[in-house]
Amino acid sequence: MSVSTKILEEVVIKFAGDSGDGMQLTGSQFTNNTALIGNDLSTFPDFPAEIRAPQGTVPGVSGYQLHFSSKRIFTPGDNCDVLVAMNAAALKVNLKSLKQGGIIIANIEGFDSKNLRLANYPEGVNPLEDGSLNGYELYKVDVTKMTREALKEIQMGVKEKDRAKNMFVLGFVYWLYNRDLNSTIAFLNDKFGKKKDILDSNLKALQAGYNYGDTVEAFTARYIVEKAKLPAGSYRSITGNVACTYGLIAAAQKSGLPLFLGSYPITPASDILHELARYKNFGIRTFQAEDEIAAITSAIGASYGGSLGVTTTSGPGMALKAEAMGLAVMLEIPLIIINIQRGGPSTGLPTKTEQSDLLQAYYGRNGECPMPIISASMPSDCFDAVYEAARISVQHMTPVIFLSDGYIANGAEPWRYPQEADLAPIEVSFQAARAETDPKFMPYKRDEKLARPWAIPGTAGLEHRIGGLEKEDITGNISYEAENHEHMVKTRQAKVDMIANYIPLQTLDSGPDSGDILVLGWGSTYGAIKSAVLDLQAQGKSVAHAHLRYLRPFPRNLGEMLAKYKKVLIPEINNGQLVKIIRDQFMIDAIPYNKIKGVPITRTELVNVISELL
């Protein structure tokens, strides 16, 4: 039987298995390889909160979805073309998202009676054998047996050998999509170079999987997805959290400020701490604090001393930091608070995505306590958005909240990375030393942006006291005076509002500048909204898309823009938050579309929602 090679425009593949099966690694390796051949891509890792949930069960399933294409894509895909199922539970969880006629690659051993029972299949039912998968292209592969066979000459226990199963699968999928193995071979050498047995077993399993595709005659076709026509330039693959890390480092470099991160580990934000901790040669100080409160207050201490102070967290940690954010607002010093949102309330859904902390970011503090809020829309956009958050923070002397979420934090895409020289400089200066004969230093005297001076300890003549008590205007002394308090509340608000004069006007992502519907989004819904709106525009529908990076203050022209459409639809992965703020500020009857299932909104469902409104 000859094997033909077919060219496809796009593929959505999902690697799914038990959380101990190494599916995240397999997925990310395939992603790197895909990026290197120049496909456009978007990924969606989806894993349980437990490190090792009960083996073989439905809650223990870990998945990694990858969408790759020779054209531009913006989402990890609504449905899969290919499902790799390492066990029965993985099939059970993911079959509903597999397209009719799609390919299933099933690991036979994962469908033994024990695994079938753990996945809650009825006694005696095996989906691989009962014909229930007849509508799909099913390949049953004895991954475990063949992996053990390939590693028979290596002296290690069966349990250790079985850990290389994922490399067998990866090797096979590389064969299926006509790839070479070099990127993964290099990765394995890098990772296991010093542990020869583990390195050998992984390399051998990878090669065995590839060879299996070549020798077994079950597969009639291999596939090629050609290079995507992305804008010219140099690319790399990047996840949101890594992009966020780089954005912070770049902002520190371009502002000349030392970077200090105070952080307490929390899913899905910890990767930023891990990543920043690696770059001490950039002068970065990372401090794993004893709790969320110490994380933010240590960053406040560092900012006060003249560092670019940053704290990273997720929803529950934001709740704990609220009082300290108020202090930073009162002190009027720079601080970046990064919230990688996850499902809430309380501990909620730690590994699932949600956009449900917007109202918390807006209002979740005591007193009148306004802070700018910036959000990122795609993994690579985390770089630009956090860079902008840093610029606003140091130039306007204010804490800034940066909102990302689990979906874009862990998701990957190609990134046309910038050169240092391309990045806008971040100008910042400290208050200069004062001689005895100079006028008295006034710590709350403001510039044209209403920003006060950044007067750091160690500067002669600037000795002054600040704190959480209300300040007297200009002098910064404690003041309980009625008129002064009202003036200061209004001034702090005006300072944040005035940032609107220093950010770009809102632009449309696509569509007519007036018409039937404007779909207004923020954050990680970008890809789904963009794809859905482009589909409808191709059908001749009067639909436009605007996506907000600046959530507080809004761009100056937003109200004007919203007024030009008959309807404004706001899709969010929450119970309706931006929609409340938009209604409040612009008095328009914006329409919410909400999904609160811990997963992104899909293109298909948005196309349906928008169509119903047309």
Next chain:
Amino acid sequence: MSDVATLEPNQAAPALTAKDFVTDQEVRWCPGCGDYSILKQVQTILPQTGIPRENIVIISGIGCSSRFPYYMNTFGMHSIHGRATAVASGLKASRPDLSVWVVTGDGDGLSIGGNHTIHLLRRNFDINILLFNNQIYGLTKGQYSPTSEEHKITKSTPMGSIDHPFNPMALAMGADATFLARSMDRDPKHLQAMLLRSNAHKGASFLEIYQNCNIFNDGAFEIYTEKSSKPEEVIFLEHGLPLIFGTNKDKGIKLDGYKPEIVNLADGHSASDLWIHDEKDFFKAQILSRMFDNPAIAGHFPRPFGVFYETERSTYEDQMKMQIDEALAKKGKGDLNALLQGKETWVIE
């Protein structure tokens, strides 16, 4: 990236005096409060340290004691309840050149901020913690604190407190503090000496200061501060000297194994039989920290004042700096372009 610019002490500048550390703000503690004395002693000793005023930062939390920075003409931050130690940690980590002081109280430092206090101590930041212990909540008008004695009647404990109090010295000892000392508001000379010792110590210094709240807990430490009872109730620790106390200097502490006992020098015991204080002795410091008897109980030990323990351990900020230096030596100065590019790239024409 450069570290934040710091100024070298100006050697030519005239020597500072206590007055140079006074601010134009009206001091608003209650008349008669023990805080006045502590403020005065701090203002008195700072010129002796030779640290330029602009390099001194005093960070406080919330409570009566935490108003302290407003009255000190240095850099200062009156932060939020319990968090002064954490703010100070971030400042010191990023600015090791500064002289950082934390002013806190028994509520701020041991209750709402207890967590940060113990973590600062174990990390050993070179920060001086001044814990004003008045065994009461003053600013909130008289509730019991984590150092209040059992059965204390306060506004929130009309039938008496059922909380067992903290022993601050034992707590700090348990957190592996590298410098522990106790002093009192009403003994200016001793307090000045202890403040200077705290400042001289490289590493986290924990100085507990017994401070009288004359409004809500007046006389809490009277037995240790009044001339009539002080000689019998207080034992001043001095390195290398025997533990002797008493109006006639006729009593001492002797160690029977690990058990301290009070002996009368008139009964044939000589000074050479006594416990000789050794600030470097970790185990004896534990025993000292446990000499914490209720003075109402007959046969109780006198309360030790002075330096309980001092040891050397690398500070957090020095180790942090060493790791940065090591990374720089190994990898060279960070190259942003190389970072952004990463290892695996491709080009679209």
